[in-house]
Amino acid sequence: MTREQLSLYDTTLRDGAQTHGVDFSLEDKLLIAEQLDGLGLDYVEAGYPGANPTDTKLFGEKRKLGTKLTAFGMTKRPGRSISNDPGFQALLAAEADAICLVGKTWDFHVDVALGITLEENLAGIEESVEAVVASGREALLDCEHFFDGYKANPDYALSCAKAGYEAGARWVVLCDTNGGTLPEEIEAIVTEVVKQVPGDHLGIHVHNDTDNGVANSLAAVRAGARQIQGTLNGLGERCGNANLTSIIPTLMLKTDYAERYETNVTPQKLATLTHASRILDELLNRAPNRHAPYVGESAFAHKGGIHVSAVQKDPRTYEHVPPDSVGNVRRLLISDQGGRSNIMAQLESIGIAVPKDDPRVARLLEVVKEREAVGYAYEAAEASFELLARRLLGNVPQFFDVDSFRVMVERRHNALGELVTISEATVKARINGETVMSVGEGNGPVNALDNALRKDLGPYQRYIDDLKLVDYKVRILTGGTDAVTRVLVESRDGEGRRWFTVGVSPNIVDASFEALLDSINYKLIRDGAPAP
Secondary structure (H helix, E strand, O other): OOOEEEEEOOOOOOOOOOOOOOOOHHHHHHHHHHHHHHOOOOOEEEEEOOOOOOHHHHHHOOOOOOOOOEEEEOOOOOOOOOHHOOOHHHHHOOOOOEEEEEEEOHHHHHHHEEEEEEEEHHHHHHHHHHHHHHHHOOOEEEOOOOHHHHOOHHHHHHHHHHHHHHHHOOEEEEOOOOOOOOOOHHHHHHHHHHOOOOOHHHEEEEEOOOOOHHHHHHEEEEHOOOEEEEEEHOOOOOOOEHHHHHHHHHHOOOOOHHHHHEEEOOOOHHOOOHHHHHHHHHHOOOOOOOOOOOOOOOOOEEHHHHHHHHHHOOHHHHHHHHHHOOOOEEEEEEOOOOOHHHHHHHHOOOOOOOOOHHHHHHHHHHHHHHHHHHOHHHOOHHHHHOOOOOOOOOOOOOOEEEEEEEEEEEEEEOOOOEEEEEEEEEEEEEEOOOEEEEEEOOHHHHHHHHHHHOOOOOOHHHHHHOEEEEEEEEOOOOOOOOOOOOEEEEEEEOOOOOOOOOOOOOHHHHHHHHHHHHHHHHHHOOOOOOOO
């Protein structure tokens, strides 16, 4: 059976930039555009030339990409000609393969926001699309607020869409700008629109305000739309845009869609999806969503012992798709809900071979449950679990011993008369029989301890020079001022590899120090540092 072609349009760099706290540099945009191009997306909307210096510079020269680099902008301003509209002229001057125009299709917006007649708005859409086509670029029309407009005045909303199509737009894109339309409404309305505008010229662009962004996009496809617009990781204003990171694998791996449609994303490119998702998070300096479908660290994580046992027999028992199909990996978690199967699977994943009936396995399981009962959480701290396992199995070198540490926090006036708080830490360690004392300062006691501990580890210093503490989370497990505290530390090395370690104590500094020690010891073991 011949499959129908679907077009994939990414607007991470434009609509995604509306996300609270997101601010892309030019270098960020170029790197992300390369990732999206490598993924096989048909269009990458990279920005709004003329709206800000970054986007203007990005479109100031031809970019070497396989995807269609797309500039975004408004239809011409009311009351002005194309030639007398500086914003529109900036669009036409952009080095872009395609230009996507946003036009009003809700009569309420035409009246209130633009303050013009419905006929003037229609003429503006036609003239703007025609100007883009005349410039030799592919034209797209984003029909803003289309679904709200259709509910209020279906004839006018449809007339706007038809005006764009008849003026030469390659794609007429129906937008659920406020994100409040539900899947059954999307499907019903798109079914009516394809009677006026051919489905192979019709796109869908939805927001996620009812958490239906993915469902709405798929509903539009079922009804006849053949282009999907969205963003990587669902970035976007308010609650975000339709999440292409979920939509793409659903189209490719779910039978009902895979048998009917095809995209330019090959199985090989799909296997880079998790990497692309995490590159974006890294550039945004934010932790990836562990529970994201398909690409999250927990998307293929199994905790219950019965689940783990079944997955080891056949992963299809608890996994809807193979994790490697999207570039992800299976994780078998260690927790007090797990059993021997979890322990054995985790030991195997870290390269520790031990017979299943080895009594040390039962002891390790017992210790894990004991420690989690007092607050440890190894499912989120796999590096600490590996160290615990290796210690109980007797194969962790004692690289160094910490005899003592001390932390002071002092609040004082500096030379400028400003009131500042200074933390200073001293760590006394023994390395190969020699005592080493290091002092470090920081903006807090944990930062000072981290600096002191990693300041001088003698022969092991070169193994930890690229070690950085990149995230630090504290959770209070019991109430009161004598509460037990759990600290989770995320570390990263120079090659971008990440690992998590955990510490628990009624003293937050002590818990932090335990997690820091685990982080250093884990890196020494992983990088093959010689035993003393």
